[in-house]
Each structure stands twice: as structure tokens, then as C-alpha cells.
Amino acid sequence: MSQSQPKAALRPFLPTDTPMLAAIFVAAIEELTGDDYSEAQQEAWAAVADDEVAFGKKLAGELTLIATVQNSPVGFAALKGNDHIDMLYVHPSVAGQGVGAMLCDALEKLAAARGTKSLSVDASDNASDFFKKRGYVAQRRNSVTINDEWLANTTMQKVLANERTGGAPQ
Structure with missing residues (x-):
């Protein structure tokens, strides 16, 4: 008999999450981006989390959701303003298991509920x-400088479905 994977859950960011989320951020970059970015680019990108105080302030300043499995953080996503996914990272051990999709679904629903018509992301x-x-x-394609390294990404956009169905016009 096969054992089923524990189900992931979502919760809001707490400042005490910062060290664990910094570790997830670094692990995701180091282990999941090697086919697209050089080692120097990965190191520069991952170094963003070296200043945990600044990293925590960034997460606290956005709508940040944490994905957990058995109460342990395994991923996170942050919505900047009402219309931009600023960060979405999952630990390599859960990559491809739906954690990123669950986080993205939640941000899309929250953005739509806030009246946002489209959501953008600068996707690696x-x-x-x-x-x-x-x-x-x-x-569009972008080139960004992080810690003296150039990295490419793509600005992508999705038109969100209107969450309101039926009823009188608002």
C-alpha cells in the first residue's frame, strides 16, 4: 500500500518565518535554476536573502502566504500591491507536487477579490x-542586475476571471 503525501496548507507570513523562508529561497535558486542561470548568477540572486532583516521586511511589506506540510514551511509567495506576484518559491523537495500552484491559486483569488483585473509576474x-x-x-523580456550580475526574466500577465457571479451590478 502506498503512503499518500501529507496535504499542504496555507497560512499568513509571520516574522519568525524569515530564516526558514530565506533558506527555501536559497535552496530553490541553487537547486532548481541551474539549467537557466550560471553559478555566478545563482549566487548573486541567492545573496538577496543574506540580509535576513531586509528580506523579512520585504516579506512583511507584501501579502505573503506560506505553504506548509505538517506545519513546516515548504514554500511561499508574495503579492506586491494588488496586481504583481513578487515572489513564488518552493523547496526543491516539493517541486512539482502542486505547492507552487496552490500558492499561485491563492494569490490569484485574493487579487481578483480585491478587484484586480490582471496579475503580472517577472518570471525567471x-x-x-x-x-x-x-x-x-x-x-516583454527584461535584464535585471542583482549584486553585479545580469539576470534575464520575462514579464508575464494574466487576465483574472471576475470572482463575482450573477447578482446586481456592484
Whole structure:
């Protein structure tokens, strides 16, 4: 008899999550982006989490959701303003198991409930297929500098379905 995977759950970000989320951020970059970015690019990108105080402030300043399995964080996503997915990272041990999709679903629903008509994301090269499968359309290619390294990403956008169904106009 096969054992089923424990079900992931969502909860809001707490400041005490910062060290664990920084570790997830670094592990995701180091283990999941090697086909698209050089080692120097990965190191520069991952170094963003070296200053945990600044990293925690960034997460606290956005609508950040944590995915947990058996109460342990395994991924996180942050909505900047009402219309931009700023971060979406999952630990490599749960990559491809629906954790990222669950986080993205939640951000899309929250954004739609806030009246947002479309959602954008600056998707890394390794994440662009994930977003494309979810209905995001590439708008433009970007080059960004992180810690003196140039990294490419793609701004993608998705038109959100109106969460309100039926009833009188609002």
C-alpha cells in the first residue's frame, strides 16, 4: 500500500518565518535554476536573502502566504500591491507536487477579490513555463542586475476571471 503525501496548507507570513523562508529561497535558486542561470548568477540572486532583516521586511511589506506540510514551511509567495506576484518559491523537495500552484491559486483569488483585473509576474526563465501553463502571457523580456550580475526574466500577465457571479451590478 502506498503512503499518500501529507496535504499542504496555507497560512499568513509571520516574522519568525524569515530564516526558514530565506533558506527555501536559497535552496530553490541553487537547486532548481541551474539549467537557466550560471553559478555566478545563482549566487548573486541567492545573496538577496543574506540580509535576513531586509528580506523579512520585504516579506512583511507584501501579502505573503506560506505553504506548509505538517506545519513546516515548504514554500511561499508574495503579492506586491494588488496586481504583481513578487515572489513564488518552493523547496526543491516539493517541486512539482502542486505547492507552487496552490500558492499561485491563492494569490490569484485574493487579487481578483480585491478587484484586480490582471496579475503580472517577472518570471525567471525556469518559472516561465509554470506561469504559461496557468494562462500567463509573455509581455516583454527584461535584464535585471542583482549584486553585479545580469539576470534575464520575462514579464508575464494574466487576465483574472471576475470572482463575482450573477447578482446586481456592484
